[in-house]
Amino acid sequence: MIQDMQPETIVGACKDVTLLLYNELPRRVLYTEIETPYPDGKLIVSTTDPDGVITHVNRAFVEMSGYTEEELIGAPHSILRHPDMPPAAFKDLWDTVSRGEKWQGFVKNLRKDGGYYWVKATVIPNVRKGKVVGYTSVRRKPSRTKVEECIKLYPTLF
Amino acid sequence: MSFKFTVSPDFTPNHLSGWYIFNTWLQKQTGLAIHLKMYSDFNAQRAAIANDEIDLIYANPFDAAMLVREKGFLPLVKPEGASDEAIIAVNAENPVADVADLPQGLKLAVTDDPDVRMMGMILLEPGDLDAGNIEAVPCTTYVVVAKQLLRGDAEAGIFLAEAYDDLSPMIKKQLKVLVRSQISVIHHVLMAGPELSAQREEIRRHLLAMANEPKGQGVLESLGFTAWAAVDDEAMEFSIDLMDTLSM
Numbered sequence: 190m191i192q193d194m195q196p197e198t199i200v201g202a203c204k205d206v207t208l209l210l211y212n213e214l215p216r217r218v219l220y221t222e223i224e225t226p227y228p229d230g231k232l233i234v235s236t237t238d239p240d241g242v243i244t245h246v247n248r249a250f251v252e253m254s255g256y257t258e259e260e261l262i263g264a265p266h267s268i269l270r271h272p273d274m275p276p277a278a279f280k281d282l283w284d285t286v287s288r289g290e291k292w293q294g295f296v297k298n299l300r301k302d303g304g305y306y307w308v309k310a311t312v313i314p315n316v317r318k319g320k321v322v323g324y325t326s327v328r329r330k331p332s333r334t335k336v337e338e339c340i341k342l343y344p345t346l347f
Numbered sequence: 348m349s350f351k352f353t354v355s356p357d358f359t360p361n362h363l364s365g366w367y368i369f370n371t372w373l374q375k376q377t378g379l380a381i382h383l384k385m386y387s388d389f390n391a392q393r394a395a396i397a398n399d400e401i402d403l404i405y406a407n408p409f410d411a412a413m414l415v416r417e418k419g420f421l422p423l424v425k426p427e428g429a430s431d432e433a434i435i436a437v438n439a440e441n442p443v444a445d446v447a448d449l450p451q452g453l454k455l456a457v458t459d460d461p462d463v464r465m466m467g468m469i470l471l472e473p474g475d476l477d478a479g480n481i482e483a484v485p486c487t488t489y490v491v492v493a494k495q496l497l498r499g500d501a502e503a504g505i506f507l508a509e510a511y512d513d514l515s516p517m518i519k520k521q522l523k524v525l526v527r528s529q530i531s532v533i534h535h536v537l538m539a540g541p542e543l544s545a546q547r548e549e550i551r552r553h554l555l556a557m558a559n560e561p562k563g564q565g566v567l568e569s570l571g572f573t574a575w576a577a578v579d580d581e582a583m584e585f586s587i588d589l590m591d592t593l594s595m
């Protein structure tokens with residue numbers, strides 16, 4: 190399940206927008222200009238079912254997203270979708286993994302407190318006995334130059 | 348019939364005799380004839396695997412996908428509570444404090460341990476460094492990596508964290524850690540090949556019971572482990588998927 194973001198959990202001055210998840214499910218999103226730096230040396234790991242619903246997260250995921258593990262498990266992965274991310278990026282992600290291939294890209298993620306963090310993400314299909322049973326994403330610390338490029342590029346992709 | 352056992356060539360040198368002691372213990376427990384063969388490098392070991400000469404292996408996580416997908420190996424156990432982690436270090440006098448400030452064309456001291464090298468390169472990515480813009484300085488051991496840094500023949504080095512921690516205090520005082528990985532999900536696995544599939548569960552039972560009996564405890568100690576933990580097929584698949592995402 191996914192809920193609107195609540196003003197009382199937001200830290201700092203925020204903007205307010207409604208995103209359409211899955212192209213049809215409205216979610217009110219509150220977001221600030223506060224960046225949380227990626228933790229050095231760590232990987233952020235999550236697994237979803239074939240529909241993109243979260244089934245597993247590691248501790249670094251919980252710490253960076255600001256949600257509890259209970260809030261994350263069973264939620265669509267778009268719980269982290271930031272309004273600055275162009276839909277084309279996620280279309281490319283899903284098109285790529287649906288073909289059975291690996292996807293890699295730079296993603297700006299939204300925290301529960303309205304802040305954001307940049308990651309370099311790799312997503313792969315989990316194939317068991319020839320069937321796709323889910324997807325796994327592993328994120329690492331991105332280079333600042335790559336992030337700067339995305340900050341310029343992404344607004345042009347809407 | 349005798350089975351052939353081998354150990355990832357990145358074992359710590361002071362545990363070499365431990366693996367022979369372990370093999371003797373394992374043969375006694377299982378009644379199987381097992382011959383331990385050590386290889387000095389990964390290429391020689393991979394050639395033996397390719398020729399189907401290996402039945403039991405303490406494998407580097409980097410080789411696990413090949414062992415499972417191409418050679419039909421199945422996981423048995425991993426050392427409990429242990430994981431492979433990497434460190435990027437420089438000479439203590441180097442003013443750089445963050446990998447993001449390391450220069451392109453960097454002279455990087457590395458061993459041929461494939462998983463550590465991969466983790467180390469991931470740690471360097473925030474500095475826009477990759478295989479294409481560093482100059483690798485190949486080293487046979489982590490002590491040699493340290494020496495290259497002390498002599499100034501390399502500007503940074505990739506260490507297995509455990510090997511770095513085992514360096515003498517004298518050497519460590521002259522080095523500086525820029526970043527240490529906290530990945531926790533990458534580890535070596537003891538795996539059985541197709542010829543041992545019928546004995547897999549029995550072998551695993553002996554290994555899991557090892558920490559509960561005095562003799563077994565002593566053998567584990569000689570390997571530097573406290574106990575074995577079971578690795579089931581799904582955990583192995585997940586670990587292969589993780590390595591897959593990281594090797595890109």
Ligand SMILES: Cc1cc2nc3c(=O)[nH]c(=O)nc-3n(C[C@H](O)[C@H](O)[C@H](O)COP(=O)(O)O)c2cc1C
Pocket residue numbers: 209210211212235236237241265266267268269270271274276279282296298312324325326
């Ligand atoms: C394994 C996996 C991990 C994902 N990780 C993220 C993520 O970290 N942040 C994000 O915004 N979307 C992530 N997505 C994509 C979301 O499923 C979703 O497509 C995206 O947030 C856009 O939302 P929408 O598809 O509802 O438009 C991931 C998808 C998969 C399969």
